[in-house]
Amino acid sequence: MAPQDRYLTLLTSLPAHGPLFGARQTPLSRLRLRMRLNWLEPEDAEDLARLASVIDWRHQRFDVDDEDVVREAQAEIDRISNAFARELVIWRLELRTVVAALRRRRAGEPAPSGRRRWGFGRWVPHIARHWTEPHFRLERVYPWLPEAKQLLDDGDALGLERLLLGAVWAHLERIGAGHEFDFEAVVVYVTRWDLVARWTRYDADAALARFDELLETALAGVELPPAA
Protein backbone atom coordinates (compact mmCIF):
# COMPACT_ATOMS: atom_id res chain seq x y z
CA MET A 1 0.00 0.00 0.00
CA ALA A 2 1.31 3.45 -0.91
CA PRO A 3 2.38 5.69 2.01
CA GLN A 4 -0.44 8.12 1.27
CA ASP A 5 -3.00 5.33 1.83
CA ARG A 6 -1.36 3.74 4.87
CA TYR A 7 -4.02 4.70 7.39
CA LEU A 8 -7.17 4.45 5.31
CA THR A 9 -9.03 2.23 7.77
CA LEU A 10 -7.89 4.18 10.82
CA LEU A 11 -8.86 7.57 9.44
CA THR A 12 -12.23 6.53 8.06
CA SER A 13 -13.01 4.95 11.45
CA LEU A 14 -12.58 8.32 13.18
CA PRO A 15 -15.63 10.61 13.43
CA ALA A 16 -15.18 14.00 11.81
CA HIS A 17 -14.41 17.14 13.78
CA GLY A 18 -16.93 19.95 13.57
CA PRO A 19 -15.96 23.60 14.00
CA LEU A 20 -13.67 24.06 17.01
CA PHE A 21 -15.72 26.60 18.95
CA GLY A 22 -19.09 25.00 18.20
CA ALA A 23 -18.10 21.67 19.73
CA ARG A 24 -19.69 20.66 23.03
CA GLN A 25 -17.56 17.55 23.38
CA THR A 26 -14.87 15.64 21.52
CA PRO A 27 -16.16 13.53 18.60
CA LEU A 28 -14.99 10.39 20.40
CA SER A 29 -13.72 9.68 23.90
CA ARG A 30 -10.04 9.63 24.80
CA LEU A 31 -10.29 5.89 25.48
CA ARG A 32 -11.79 5.16 22.08
CA LEU A 33 -9.24 7.38 20.34
CA ARG A 34 -6.44 5.47 22.05
CA MET A 35 -7.96 2.17 20.96
CA ARG A 36 -8.13 3.34 17.34
CA LEU A 37 -4.56 4.63 17.49
CA ASN A 38 -3.45 1.09 18.31
CA TRP A 39 -3.60 0.57 14.53
CA LEU A 40 -0.60 2.85 14.08
CA GLU A 41 2.75 1.40 13.11
CA PRO A 42 5.08 1.30 16.16
CA GLU A 43 7.41 4.02 14.86
CA ASP A 44 4.48 6.32 14.06
CA ALA A 45 2.93 5.68 17.48
CA GLU A 46 6.25 6.66 19.07
CA ASP A 47 6.37 9.86 17.03
CA LEU A 48 2.84 10.74 18.11
CA ALA A 49 3.66 10.06 21.77
CA ARG A 50 6.77 12.27 21.53
CA LEU A 51 4.76 15.04 19.89
CA ALA A 52 2.23 14.87 22.75
CA SER A 53 4.95 14.83 25.39
CA VAL A 54 6.34 18.12 24.06
CA ILE A 55 3.05 19.88 23.29
CA ASP A 56 0.55 18.68 25.87
CA TRP A 57 0.32 21.06 28.82
CA ARG A 58 -0.35 18.15 31.16
CA HIS A 59 3.19 16.95 30.54
CA GLN A 60 4.75 20.34 31.23
CA ARG A 61 6.76 20.65 34.40
CA PHE A 62 6.86 23.96 36.20
CA ASP A 63 9.58 23.04 38.66
CA VAL A 64 12.38 23.13 36.08
CA ASP A 65 14.35 25.96 34.55
CA ASP A 66 13.42 27.39 31.10
CA GLU A 67 16.77 26.27 29.71
CA ASP A 68 16.12 22.70 30.83
CA VAL A 69 12.64 22.78 29.32
CA VAL A 70 14.05 23.98 25.98
CA ARG A 71 16.84 21.40 26.09
CA GLU A 72 14.45 18.54 26.88
CA ALA A 73 12.03 19.67 24.17
CA GLN A 74 14.86 19.83 21.62
CA ALA A 75 16.00 16.33 22.58
CA GLU A 76 12.47 14.96 22.14
CA ILE A 77 12.01 16.76 18.81
CA ASP A 78 15.28 15.33 17.51
CA ARG A 79 13.91 11.86 18.18
CA ILE A 80 10.74 12.45 16.10
CA SER A 81 11.42 10.76 12.78
CA ASN A 82 8.45 12.15 10.80
CA ALA A 83 9.33 15.56 9.34
CA PHE A 84 5.71 16.78 9.32
CA ALA A 85 5.23 16.02 13.03
CA ARG A 86 8.60 17.57 13.83
CA GLU A 87 7.76 20.79 12.00
CA LEU A 88 4.37 20.99 13.69
CA VAL A 89 5.93 20.72 17.15
CA ILE A 90 8.51 23.37 16.29
CA TRP A 91 5.79 25.70 14.95
CA ARG A 92 3.73 25.34 18.11
CA LEU A 93 6.69 25.89 20.41
CA GLU A 94 7.65 28.98 18.44
CA LEU A 95 4.11 30.27 18.82
CA ARG A 96 4.28 29.68 22.57
CA THR A 97 7.61 31.48 22.69
CA VAL A 98 6.09 34.56 21.04
CA VAL A 99 3.14 34.54 23.46
CA ALA A 100 5.50 34.00 26.41
CA ALA A 101 7.51 37.02 25.26
CA LEU A 102 4.33 39.13 25.18
CA ARG A 103 3.49 38.02 28.73
CA ARG A 104 7.02 38.62 30.01
CA ARG A 105 7.15 42.10 28.60
CA ARG A 106 3.72 42.93 30.00
CA ALA A 107 4.97 41.75 33.40
CA GLY A 108 7.68 44.40 33.12
CA GLU A 109 10.60 42.07 32.48
CA PRO A 110 13.58 43.50 30.58
CA ALA A 111 14.70 42.14 27.20
CA PRO A 112 15.99 38.61 27.69
CA SER A 113 19.75 38.25 27.65
CA GLY A 114 21.34 36.47 24.73
CA ARG A 115 23.17 34.09 27.05
CA ARG A 116 20.13 32.28 28.42
CA ARG A 117 17.82 30.10 26.34
CA TRP A 118 14.45 31.34 27.53
CA GLY A 119 12.40 30.31 24.48
CA PHE A 120 12.34 27.93 21.57
CA GLY A 121 13.03 28.34 17.88
CA ARG A 122 14.22 30.83 15.33
CA TRP A 123 12.51 33.92 16.80
CA VAL A 124 14.31 33.94 20.17
CA PRO A 125 17.18 36.29 19.15
CA HIS A 126 14.82 38.29 16.91
CA ILE A 127 12.44 38.93 19.81
CA ALA A 128 15.29 39.97 22.09
CA ARG A 129 16.51 42.42 19.43
CA HIS A 130 13.05 43.93 18.91
CA TRP A 131 11.86 43.81 22.52
CA THR A 132 10.64 47.39 22.47
CA GLU A 133 8.63 46.99 19.27
CA PRO A 134 4.92 46.42 20.06
CA HIS A 135 4.77 43.12 18.17
CA PHE A 136 8.48 42.28 17.96
CA ARG A 137 8.23 42.96 14.19
CA LEU A 138 6.56 39.59 13.82
CA GLU A 139 3.08 40.72 12.80
CA ARG A 140 3.69 39.60 9.21
CA VAL A 141 4.61 36.10 10.36
CA TYR A 142 1.82 35.95 12.94
CA PRO A 143 -1.03 38.19 11.71
CA TRP A 144 -2.99 37.55 14.95
CA LEU A 145 -0.20 39.03 17.09
CA PRO A 146 -1.60 42.61 17.34
CA GLU A 147 -4.96 41.20 18.45
CA ALA A 148 -3.25 38.89 20.93
CA LYS A 149 -1.34 41.81 22.44
CA GLN A 150 -4.54 43.82 22.71
CA LEU A 151 -6.36 40.95 24.44
CA LEU A 152 -3.44 40.48 26.81
CA ASP A 153 -3.38 44.20 27.62
CA ASP A 154 -7.14 44.07 28.26
CA GLY A 155 -6.70 41.07 30.56
CA ASP A 156 -9.06 39.02 28.38
CA ALA A 157 -7.53 35.58 29.03
CA LEU A 158 -10.43 33.66 27.50
CA GLY A 159 -10.37 35.80 24.35
CA LEU A 160 -6.63 35.26 24.02
CA GLU A 161 -6.99 31.51 24.46
CA ARG A 162 -9.73 31.49 21.85
CA LEU A 163 -7.54 33.45 19.43
CA LEU A 164 -4.54 31.17 19.91
CA LEU A 165 -6.56 27.96 19.58
CA GLY A 166 -8.13 29.39 16.42
CA ALA A 167 -4.68 30.21 15.02
CA VAL A 168 -3.48 26.65 15.64
CA TRP A 169 -6.69 25.24 14.14
CA ALA A 170 -6.23 27.36 11.00
CA HIS A 171 -2.57 26.32 10.74
CA LEU A 172 -3.58 22.65 10.95
CA GLU A 173 -6.13 23.21 8.21
CA ARG A 174 -3.45 24.76 6.01
CA ILE A 175 -0.77 22.12 6.51
CA GLY A 176 -3.28 19.25 6.51
CA ALA A 177 -4.45 20.02 2.97
CA GLY A 178 -3.39 17.20 0.67
CA HIS A 179 -3.07 14.70 3.52
CA GLU A 180 -6.13 12.51 3.60
CA PHE A 181 -5.20 8.97 4.60
CA ASP A 182 -1.55 9.13 5.68
CA PHE A 183 0.24 9.52 9.00
CA GLU A 184 0.28 13.28 8.59
CA ALA A 185 -3.53 13.21 8.50
CA VAL A 186 -3.48 11.22 11.75
CA VAL A 187 -1.21 13.84 13.34
CA VAL A 188 -3.59 16.62 12.26
CA TYR A 189 -6.64 14.70 13.54
CA VAL A 190 -5.12 13.96 16.95
CA THR A 191 -3.85 17.53 17.37
CA ARG A 192 -7.32 18.84 16.54
CA TRP A 193 -8.84 16.38 18.97
CA ASP A 194 -6.56 17.81 21.66
CA LEU A 195 -7.66 21.36 20.83
CA VAL A 196 -11.35 20.40 21.02
CA ALA A 197 -10.74 18.52 24.26
CA ARG A 198 -8.98 21.54 25.72
CA TRP A 199 -11.66 24.01 24.67
CA THR A 200 -14.59 21.87 25.83
CA ARG A 201 -12.90 21.01 29.14
CA TYR A 202 -12.56 24.57 30.30
CA ASP A 203 -14.60 25.34 33.37
CA ALA A 204 -14.15 27.70 36.25
CA ASP A 205 -13.79 25.05 38.99
CA ALA A 206 -11.14 23.12 37.14
CA ALA A 207 -9.26 26.33 36.35
CA LEU A 208 -9.32 27.33 40.04
CA ALA A 209 -8.03 23.93 41.13
CA ARG A 210 -5.24 24.11 38.55
CA PHE A 211 -4.36 27.65 39.64
CA ASP A 212 -4.10 26.52 43.28
CA GLU A 213 -1.89 23.62 42.22
CA LEU A 214 0.43 25.93 40.24
CA LEU A 215 0.53 28.40 43.12
CA GLU A 216 1.53 25.68 45.56
CA THR A 217 4.29 24.53 43.22
CA ALA A 218 5.59 28.07 42.75
CA LEU A 219 5.51 28.88 46.46
CA ALA A 220 6.95 25.58 47.66
CA GLY A 221 9.68 26.35 50.16
CA VAL A 222 8.89 30.05 50.31
CA GLU A 223 8.35 31.41 53.81
CA LEU A 224 5.62 34.01 53.79
CA PRO A 225 5.80 36.75 56.45
CA PRO A 226 3.05 36.47 59.06
CA ALA A 227 0.02 38.62 58.36
CA ALA A 228 -0.05 41.84 60.35
Place this chain on the structure above:
Amino acid sequence: MNEFVIALGWSGLFGALALSAIGSIVGCAIAGQAAIGAMVDTESGQGRYLGVSVMPSTGVIYGIVIMFTLQREVTAGSAPGLFGIGLLAGIALLYASILQGRACASAIQAMKVKPEIFGLSLAPAAIVEGFSVFVFVFALVLAGSIPA
Protein backbone atom coordinates in the same frame (compact mmCIF):
# COMPACT_ATOMS: atom_id res chain seq x y z
CA MET B 1 13.30 -11.01 -34.39
CA ASN B 2 10.09 -12.58 -35.56
CA GLU B 3 9.72 -14.46 -32.24
CA PHE B 4 10.25 -11.22 -30.33
CA VAL B 5 7.48 -9.50 -32.25
CA ILE B 6 5.19 -12.47 -31.62
CA ALA B 7 6.03 -12.30 -27.91
CA LEU B 8 5.11 -8.60 -27.90
CA GLY B 9 1.80 -9.48 -29.51
CA TRP B 10 1.00 -11.99 -26.78
CA SER B 11 2.02 -9.57 -24.04
CA GLY B 12 -0.31 -6.96 -25.52
CA LEU B 13 -3.10 -9.51 -25.72
CA PHE B 14 -2.83 -10.59 -22.11
CA GLY B 15 -1.51 -7.22 -20.87
CA ALA B 16 -4.96 -5.66 -21.25
CA LEU B 17 -6.33 -8.16 -18.76
CA ALA B 18 -3.33 -8.41 -16.41
CA LEU B 19 -2.78 -4.66 -16.00
CA SER B 20 -6.46 -3.88 -15.56
CA ALA B 21 -6.69 -6.69 -12.98
CA ILE B 22 -3.79 -5.19 -11.01
CA GLY B 23 -5.55 -1.82 -11.08
CA SER B 24 -8.82 -3.32 -9.85
CA ILE B 25 -7.05 -5.26 -7.10
CA VAL B 26 -5.35 -2.14 -5.74
CA GLY B 27 -8.38 0.11 -6.27
CA CYS B 28 -10.77 -2.27 -4.51
CA ALA B 29 -8.28 -2.75 -1.67
CA ILE B 30 -8.00 1.03 -1.15
CA ALA B 31 -11.76 1.61 -1.22
CA GLY B 32 -12.39 -1.55 0.81
CA GLN B 33 -10.13 -0.41 3.63
CA ALA B 34 -11.97 2.90 3.74
CA ALA B 35 -15.29 1.01 3.85
CA ILE B 36 -14.12 -1.11 6.78
CA GLY B 37 -13.05 1.98 8.70
CA ALA B 38 -16.40 3.67 8.02
CA MET B 39 -18.23 0.57 9.24
CA VAL B 40 -16.38 0.77 12.56
CA ASP B 41 -17.55 4.36 13.04
CA THR B 42 -21.19 4.06 11.95
CA GLU B 43 -24.24 2.13 13.09
CA SER B 44 -26.06 1.94 9.75
CA GLY B 45 -25.56 2.27 6.00
CA GLN B 46 -22.68 -0.22 5.87
CA GLY B 47 -24.04 -1.78 2.69
CA ARG B 48 -23.55 1.49 0.83
CA TYR B 49 -19.89 1.61 1.80
CA LEU B 50 -19.32 -1.91 0.54
CA GLY B 51 -21.18 -1.14 -2.68
CA VAL B 52 -19.00 1.90 -3.36
CA SER B 53 -15.82 -0.01 -2.54
CA VAL B 54 -16.34 -2.47 -5.42
CA MET B 55 -16.59 0.28 -8.08
CA PRO B 56 -12.95 -0.16 -9.22
CA SER B 57 -13.70 -3.78 -10.16
CA THR B 58 -15.17 -2.61 -13.49
CA GLY B 59 -11.62 -2.10 -14.80
CA VAL B 60 -10.91 -5.80 -14.94
CA ILE B 61 -14.23 -6.43 -16.74
CA TYR B 62 -13.21 -3.97 -19.47
CA GLY B 63 -9.83 -5.69 -19.61
CA ILE B 64 -11.41 -9.11 -20.11
CA VAL B 65 -13.64 -7.84 -22.94
CA ILE B 66 -10.69 -6.07 -24.63
CA MET B 67 -8.63 -9.25 -24.41
CA PHE B 68 -11.36 -11.34 -26.04
CA THR B 69 -11.88 -8.70 -28.74
CA LEU B 70 -8.17 -8.66 -29.51
CA GLN B 71 -7.95 -12.44 -29.52
CA ARG B 72 -6.87 -13.76 -32.91
CA GLU B 73 -3.91 -15.57 -34.42
CA VAL B 74 -0.76 -13.75 -33.29
CA THR B 75 1.38 -13.21 -36.38
CA ALA B 76 4.13 -10.77 -37.33
CA GLY B 77 1.38 -8.69 -39.00
CA SER B 78 -1.05 -8.58 -36.06
CA ALA B 79 1.41 -8.53 -33.14
CA PRO B 80 2.32 -4.78 -33.23
CA GLY B 81 -1.34 -3.79 -33.17
CA LEU B 82 -2.14 -6.22 -30.38
CA PHE B 83 0.83 -4.95 -28.38
CA GLY B 84 0.02 -1.28 -28.83
CA ILE B 85 -3.70 -1.44 -28.12
CA GLY B 86 -3.59 -4.13 -25.42
CA LEU B 87 -0.70 -2.67 -23.46
CA LEU B 88 -1.80 0.97 -23.57
CA ALA B 89 -5.41 0.10 -22.77
CA GLY B 90 -4.17 -2.00 -19.84
CA ILE B 91 -2.00 0.83 -18.46
CA ALA B 92 -4.87 3.32 -18.76
CA LEU B 93 -7.27 0.96 -16.96
CA LEU B 94 -4.67 0.24 -14.29
CA TYR B 95 -4.27 3.89 -13.38
CA ALA B 96 -8.00 4.57 -13.67
CA SER B 97 -8.88 1.77 -11.24
CA ILE B 98 -6.26 2.75 -8.64
CA LEU B 99 -7.27 6.39 -8.70
CA GLN B 100 -10.94 5.45 -8.74
CA GLY B 101 -10.26 3.49 -5.55
CA ARG B 102 -8.86 6.63 -3.94
CA ALA B 103 -11.85 8.66 -5.14
CA CYS B 104 -14.17 6.02 -3.66
CA ALA B 105 -12.27 6.12 -0.34
CA SER B 106 -12.76 9.89 -0.20
CA ALA B 107 -16.43 9.47 -1.12
CA ILE B 108 -16.91 6.95 1.69
CA GLN B 109 -15.27 9.34 4.15
CA ALA B 110 -17.50 12.19 2.95
CA MET B 111 -20.78 10.24 2.92
CA LYS B 112 -20.05 8.97 6.43
CA VAL B 113 -19.99 12.56 7.69
CA LYS B 114 -22.84 13.81 5.45
CA PRO B 115 -25.04 10.93 4.26
CA GLU B 116 -27.12 13.35 2.17
CA ILE B 117 -24.23 13.86 -0.29
CA PHE B 118 -24.06 10.16 -1.15
CA GLY B 119 -24.74 10.72 -4.86
CA LEU B 120 -22.63 13.84 -5.26
CA SER B 121 -19.63 12.35 -3.49
CA LEU B 122 -19.53 9.60 -6.09
CA ALA B 123 -19.29 12.05 -9.01
CA PRO B 124 -15.44 12.06 -9.16
CA ALA B 125 -15.34 8.25 -9.20
CA ALA B 126 -18.04 8.22 -11.90
CA ILE B 127 -16.05 10.68 -14.04
CA VAL B 128 -12.98 8.44 -13.77
CA GLU B 129 -15.23 5.55 -14.81
CA GLY B 130 -16.22 7.59 -17.87
CA PHE B 131 -12.59 7.82 -18.97
CA SER B 132 -12.22 4.06 -18.53
CA VAL B 133 -15.23 3.62 -20.80
CA PHE B 134 -13.55 5.83 -23.45
CA VAL B 135 -10.47 3.61 -23.36
CA PHE B 136 -12.61 0.50 -23.51
CA VAL B 137 -14.81 1.62 -26.41
CA PHE B 138 -11.99 2.95 -28.58
CA ALA B 139 -9.85 -0.10 -27.93
CA LEU B 140 -12.74 -2.18 -29.29
CA VAL B 141 -13.14 0.12 -32.32
CA LEU B 142 -9.42 0.02 -33.15
CA ALA B 143 -9.21 -3.75 -32.57
CA GLY B 144 -11.32 -4.14 -35.73
CA SER B 145 -8.53 -2.69 -37.88
CA ILE B 146 -5.84 -5.13 -36.71
CA PRO B 147 -5.15 -7.72 -39.43
CA ALA B 148 -6.58 -11.11 -38.53
